Amino acid sequence: MAADESGGLSLRGVTAGYGRSTVLHGIDIEVRPGQKVAILGPNGAGKTTVLRAVSGLVGVRSGTITLGGAALTGRRPDEIVKRGVAHVPQGRRVFPDFTVEENLRAAAYSRGGRDVDDDVARVLDAFPRLRDRFGVRAGFLSGGEQQMLAIGRAVVQRPRIVLIDEMSLGLAPILIKELYGRFDRLFADVPAVIVEQNPSVALEHCSYVYVLSNGEVKASGPASEFTSHERLMQAYAGAAD
Amino acid sequence: MRQPRVGSPGVAVSTLLQAIVNGLMTGSVYALLALSIALIFKTMDTVNFATASMGAFCAFLFFQVGTVLGLGWGAGLAVAAAGAVVLGWAVERGIVRPLGSGDLFRLVLATMGLDIVLNNATQIFFGSGVQNINAPLPSGGLNVGGVNVDLARLVILGVAVAGAVVLALVLRYTNLGVGMRAYAQDPQAATLMGVPARTVSRWTWIISSLLGLIAAIMVASVSVLSVGFLQGTFISAFTAAVLGGLSSLPGAVAGGFVLGVLEALSIAYAPRAVTIALPVLIILVVLMIRPAGLFGRLSATRA
Ligand SMILES: Nc1ncnc2c1ncn2[C@@H]1O[C@H](COP(=O)(O)OP(=O)(O)O)[C@@H](O)[C@H]1O
Ligand SMILES: [Mg+2]
Numbered sequence: 445m446a447a448d449e450s451g452g453l454s455l456r457g458v459t460a461g462y463g464r465s466t467v468l469h470g471i472d473i474e475v476r477p478g479q480k481v482a483i484l485g486p487n488g489a490g491k492t493t494v495l496r497a498v499s500g501l502v503g504v505r506s507g508t509i510t511l512g513g514a515a516l517t518g519r520r521p522d523e524i525v526k527r528g529v530a531h532v533p534q535g536r537r538v539f540p541d542f543t544v545e546e547n548l549r550a551a552a553y554s555r556g557g558r559d560v561d562d563d564v565a566r567v568l569d570a571f572p573r574l575r576d577r578f579g580v581r582a583g584f585l586s587g588g589e590q591q592m593l594a595i596g597r598a599v600v601q602r603p604r605i606v607l608i609d610e611m612s613l614g615l616a617p618i619l620i621k622e623l624y625g626r627f628d629r630l631f632a633d634v635p636a637v638i639v640e641q642n643p644s645v646a647l648e649h650c651s652y653v654y655v656l657s658n659g660e661v662k663a664s665g666p667a668s669e670f671t672s673h674e675r676l677m678q679a680y681a682g683a684a685d
Numbered sequence: 686m687r688q689p690r691v692g693s694p695g696v697a698v699s700t701l702l703q704a705i706v707n708g709l710m711t712g713s714v715y716a717l718l719a720l721s722i723a724l725i726f727k728t729m730d731t732v733n734f735a736t737a738s739m740g741a742f743c744a745f746l747f748f749q750v751g752t753v754l755g756l757g758w759g760a761g762l763a764v765a766a767a768g769a770v771v772l773g774w775a776v777e778r779g780i781v782r783p784l785g786s787g788d789l790f791r792l793v794l795a796t797m798g799l800d801i802v803l804n805n806a807t808q809i810f811f812g813s814g815v816q817n818i819n820a821p822l823p824s825g826g827l828n829v830g831g832v833n834v835d836l837a838r839l840v841i842l843g844v845a846v847a848g849a850v851v852l853a854l855v856l857r858y859t860n861l862g863v864g865m866r867a868y869a870q871d872p873q874a875a876t877l878m879g880v881p882a883r884t885v886s887r888w889t890w891i892i893s894s895l896l897g898l899i900a901a902i903m904v905a906s907v908s909v910l911s912v913g914f915l916q917g918t919f920i921s922a923f924t925a926a927v928l929g930g931l932s933s934l935p936g937a938v939a940g941g942f943v944l945g946v947l948e949a950l951s952i953a954y955a956p957r958a959v960t961i962a963l964p965v966l967i968i969l970v971v972l973m974i975r976p977a978g979l980f981g982r983l984s985a986t987r988a
Contacts, residue, residue, distance in 0.1 A: 525879035554879030
């Protein structure tokens, strides 16, 4: 409850899906203020759907989602963004015809596109490569640069919570390490939900872990409990049932 | 200025120049209406087959208030613009939103139905007569090096260019415009940036409706106003939009001017049948040789 009142994210018994199929079966997830939480699990487990349910892209059939105690469920995605949820989607989804600069400016839509200069400066300081590519259309960026830009958009959004989906997908290990480092610093005090298929990276940067499979939470606990390989394998194995 | 003699190369050159000038002027109207079509296609993934009847209905409002009621063209323009905004809003709210986006075929059918309804409504409200709207345009022409430039059409060209420039500025520099362009590229990503889908949809239809109104008044002011008078121009504008890639706004403008010039050249040099068949021929050729149009790209599929 304390998490709710001071700005945490809380999912209680969330059931959601696409069309007639139900993907999430009563999910409970708790993110306390300032906490970094990982959602791990095999492909098709429903990790992306959890994030989409939070940001309103997928309708929640039952259960509630609250941010700082206020309900997000039933609100439109743009209202949820306004309430402080930044969702960095799987596959980055940068605007390919916009330049790096235009992508960053578009992220300030909710506040009328104003006061972006300081945020843009912060993004460019964190990702100097984006400075070199500032006037380049995002469709021409490398995968790593696109991920930097997608994170940069979340910075411009000035969120109360960040959801990031498969940050490491398709990137070289050294780049993954760099991106996570930057992410930690850019969102030092902001709670985050980090979805990963790559458990070792996520475990290093999160304090709490949920293991998801077939739309259910199969295990959860402090990240330290999952650092032993066996424990994680057990959870995944349980997940596979 | 030397007077070209009959049979001299000067005549041939001035005929060609005259055709190009005429073509650019007609093309400007195509360009503006093509912008109206392409804006909807780019953002909403559908073709509005009621473009012509929506614009025509509002042009009748212009005539009714300005001329029939005698309140002057300023009042007529204000009422017609308000009508275009309300009509664009109502079509989005009443047809587009309930049907849901992303289904090209359903929306196309719906706009075809709307076209019939609006043409009938126009006839019921304003009658089936043929009207001259007496737009406040200059008469006469300039003679520039043997080429006659009709002043009324020159003003129309100016209005079309101004309309296109204003649209470009709105899309580039306003928050709504940035949101619309983001939404056109990736609706879901735009939503995650806080762009409300319904705001984008609403304003796309309103702006498109206003462009249609301007094009309708431009056409009516150099020809006549009657039920269905804009249909022919719509076919040309649709061709121009296809030529430009259907989802490219600069492409739509370029396509409009190219089609205008091709049409004028065919009037000057080719049998009448070619001129009549020109839009269909162009659509066929574009679809066969370069389906993405002159400016369009076969874009990456959306997830
Ligand atoms: N847009 C969609 N329409 C229908 N089913 C979907 C859609 N997206 C995902 N699914 C299904 O939902 C399940 C969970 O998918 P997802 O949340 O993407 O899993 P994860 O992110 O863990 O890989 C999968 O079975 C997938 O096939
Ligand atoms: Mg996923």
